[in-house]
Amino acid sequence: MDQEKVNILLVDDQPAKLLAYEVILKDLGENLVIASSGREALEVLLKTEIAVILVDVCMPELDGFELAAMIREHPRFQKTAMIFISAIQVSDIDRLRGYEMGAVDYVPVPVVPEVLRAKIKVFAELYRKTRELERLNHELEDRVRARTAELEASTAKLRESEQRRSMAIAAGKMGSWDWDWISGDWMWDEGQYNIFGVSPENFEVNPANVQALLHPDDVDQLRKAIAEFNKGTRAYETEFRILRPDGEVRWCVGTAAATTDESGRVVRVSGVTVDITERKRAEERQNLLAREVDHRAKNALALAQSIVRLTRADEVKAYVNAVEGRINALARVHTILSLSSWQGAELSRLIDEELAPYSLGDQIKLAGPEVQLLPATAQTLALALHELFTNSAKYGALSTRAGRLAIDWQVDEELLTLSWEESGGPLVKTPKSRGFGTRSLLASIESQLGGQAQFDWRAEGLLCRLEVPLTRKTAAAAPSKFDTAGAAELQRASG
Incomplete structure (x- = not known):
């Protein structure tokens, strides 16, 4: 039997953003109700039963915080789920203020469609389940009264x-x-x-x-x-x-x-x-799903926040391109993990996804067995590969048609060894200092995964060797020379 649709209120003063939210949430199959201002949202709430409210923090007249305060003053809406969307960096004080106003979560811009859909879906299902439990409780109370009267x-x-x-x-x-x-x-x-x-x-x-x-x-x-x-x-x-x-x-x-x-x-x-x-059983599944979605969303948002915070560039366009490239790499691996129900990702699939934008034909050779990566390992390694491909396309072998790139990997006792070998490109000189891409790659491989990354700046082309533990146990126990030095390196990069 088809479940009853619930109403989701979208509040934003910009029509383009409202349209984007409608496109993202359309596949949920719920009723999407639009409000272009805080006052219009209040009018909708008085006439319609709303399950979830998605509201922009920055709006003229009534901003998101003021609207939330007015909503919470009404007895009918004291438990209505509200999710704030903010295009600016939200401080801890603002976040605390939002939670005091009744917000259940924040979604930063740019919005990750999968994350937004997952959050809205969880709260819509919780609303639907709550109504169902209330209905069952009323039925049970009615039956008790009926039985006693009988x-x-x-x-x-x-x-x-x-x-x-x-x-x-x-x-x-x-x-x-x-x-x-x-x-x-x-x-x-x-x-x-x-x-x-x-x-x-x-x-x-x-x-x-x-x-x-x-x-x-x-x-x-x-x-x-x-x-x-x-x-x-x-x-x-x-x-x-x-x-x-x-x-x-x-x-x-x-x-x-x-x-x-x-x-x-x-x-x-x-x-x-x-x-x-x-x-x-339904309650247990719902609680598990809510915890799982919350955990994955926080991890993805933390990675995105680190990318935005640590990326550096001399001009705005370069900064935007760098951030978009890294966020897109994160989105691609997120899609792969979603297709496997977050059980893991194949290394060859990660490499293919990073190769897709370049269409380099026979310039690249791949060799290695099928390797299944844990979700956390896949996310981190995808970002590392993105940095290698980006640098090669800008300055290395992939920047010219004569250049060649060979990527091969092997696994020995749960340790993945990946070799990246460039040749035929521009003459390579050992850099006087490490760029942000190199520093972030070292930090992610060594500090986060407990592995090692080695660079050999040969004149004929870069040779990079990555060693990555494939199991949680191995990753936790593996010695990391980067635990302190790598962290300091990233701190200097961000500063």
């Missing part, structure tokens, strides 16, 4: 309730039971037997047998319920787990109501059991 109502109402209960039994998700408090006799309906995975033919309903089917950690819930009824409690509700005879664990929610005699003594307890296993 015990005191006429035969006609009891018959109507039985028809509704039969429909639930057919779905195998609900059962009812009755316990004679005086004689100790139990009565289970078909749905109750189905939930516990037993049958009337081979299972005798009594306290000992029922307790044997409860999860050991939840047995105290039964004892607590009995104690509460002995103290005069008339209704009780709790969640618990059962261990079916076949070993399967199921989550249930149980509600019970007591019937008393004229003296107030409990004479009978009746209840309803609802199997909520699928709901619990």
